[in-house]
Amino acid sequence: MDVVLLSRLQFAVASLFHFLFVPLTLGLSVLTAIMETRYVQTGDEDYKRMAKFWGKLFLINFALGVVTGITLEFQFGTNWSSYSKYVGDIFGSLLAIEATLAFYLESTFIGVWLFTWNKVSPRVHAMFIWLVALASNISALWILIANGWMQHPVGYVLRNGRAELADFVAVITNKFAIYEFLHTVSGAYILAGFFVMGVSAYHLLRRNEVTFFTKSFRIGVTFALIFALFEVFNGHLHGAEVAETQPAKLAAMESHWETRNGAPMYLFVVPDPENERNSVEILPIPGMLSLLAHHSPSAEVKGLKEFPKDERPPVTMTFLSFRIMVALGFLFALLTFWAWLKRNTIVEHPGLLRLLLFSIPLPYLAIEAGWIVAEVGRQPWLVYGLMKTSQGVSTLAPSQVMISLAAFVFFYSALGLIDFYLLAKYARKGPVAH
């Protein structure tokens, strides 16, 4: 294997692993903040216990999210140094802004929040967790502005053999980045909602702390429902933006080979990239792809054959990941709506509770699939239209990257297993008694 492929694998391992922890951080910080705010408003001790219980799970998860984020930032330099030189002027500054604006705030106040339950007033203490929640979400915004720039570079000029900043406002108001942010953060909130619902379901099925977990459940399901519905809407907008800016990615997402007007959407497709066609295409919805992509049932949708072979993303992987994500997205909307209707009597619906308990992994799957669509679908480009992935890599010996990749896999697997074990252990243990 060459350095490019090894470095790509390493980045994939590092980022997909990092993103097992980030979404729960984003969503559960907000949910914990909501619970603690309810405590401040009502004085109901249950809400304080909720903030502590969910806050503890938040922290176990947070630890790995933080420590695995650093390797991502530094990997641009270690493994993608040509890329770093080429885009540092823009991309590097976005990462630096993220650190100064958000990361200090998050990392400083998480410690303060943890250690000051009995040192400050409830109101001030709730403010600490809001600062953490706010900071982690601002952090996501800047990271996605950076990723959005790789997806759809704007506000730059090619000078001195690199991309230099020309219009900072254009970079931070990049529509692609804003859609990507809304889409990612909503997904994270759905995940956190399902996490709260699933863990609550576990206890409700055992009739353990019924009041406590019904209250938690109601907050979780309402949160998840709002963002599951919003996700369908913003997901569509994001998809339409992809159609405009990255037509090759869109074609791969749909395994759409021939450019045509009034393109249908097939409900069931088996791609056959070898022969540049689909071996199975059944259940067409006429004009649907054109409508979704370009808001008109007769619009032209570019097919993969429109692009040179070496400028097409891997079709099967992009296509499958996209289908999984979309199917799960609709499932989340239906499931949360059903659960929301039953939210006040949820303890009497063991079937639904069991379903929700086993649904905890599904949003994780959807989010990882979403990132595969975004990143694999962007290939062969590292910065869309500007720099190919193969041009961005460092000068390293394959053996160096092979060793580090093996270390990543071994090390992250061990830490991931421990973290999930602890998460499950403390989730099962339930809250501390009154």
Place this chain on the structure above:
Amino acid sequence: MLETIWFILWGVLWAVYFMLDGFDLGLGTLLPFIAKDDRDRRVIYNAMGPFWDGNEVWLITAGGATFAAFPVAYAVMFNSLYSALLLLLFALIVRGVSFEFRNKVDSPGWRTLWDFCLFIGSFLPALLLGVAFANIFEGLPIDGNGNFQGGFFTLLNPYGIAGGVLFVVAFVIHGANWLAAKSEGEIHERAASVAKKMWPVFLVVTVLFLAYTYVATDLFDNYFKYPYLWMIPLLAVAGMLISRGSMGSGNWWRAWMGSSLAILGITFFGVAGLYPRLLPSSIDPAFSVTAFNGSSSQLTLKIMLGVALIMVPIVIAYQTWVYIFLRGKITDEELEYEEAY
């Protein structure tokens, strides 16, 4: 001009990182030698508890600012130091999770495992950061294309190792000062005694390192050219003296501030000697990456300077508040606190 300002800021970010995370790394290194029982160990964890994470962000910002202001330096430095850097990151990962994992399973073996991880995850970064910076001071074998003509073991030359030793010693004394300030009773006495015993070692190692620097690097050239720069190593010396004086009078916060000043001074001694080079090349001075040939565009430097001038003081303000607010000693009461480590 902007390049020079950013060069100074670059130095500030690294120096503050060493000063703040320095005591965490030093304390983690000390853990197996200074803690006699589980209570001692918990005192150490909780003494760093609310601070270490915020401290580590200075490293991320130092990395991020290098990327933003000097992308070429970022690319060449991180590519060159590939193995050392990944080792550093893995060590820091282990260090970070030790805090969260240690008290989550009630078994002595489990706790011993994470105590060991905290030690390794603190000692290795202290050593590697010293090795890396000493190597930068003496120059890396970087060719005309910015490619590193060496390997991991190139870094483990005598001067590099001397830098590693200096960092470990400085961080250990800094950590002992912190623990002495944050604890009481027997563990406090032990921390105080370590700090006092380490001080002459720190002094000797620093002097030897400076002498070695004179032989192995050209850092002193700037000092002979601009004599007012001697202020910086003098600050380091002043910090060391303040630290020793305060140890004697039992003012451990001032002793810690003294060691903080010493670490800032030592880092800045190197940074000022490097100027304007970020990464000197040992192959040919012409191949060095400098603040001028490795920087971002003027527009980016300007915008980032605006961000830094607004945000860094705000960060310093709230972090200072946290340090003052949570300065209390780790007492039995603190250890019984439900959320304590």
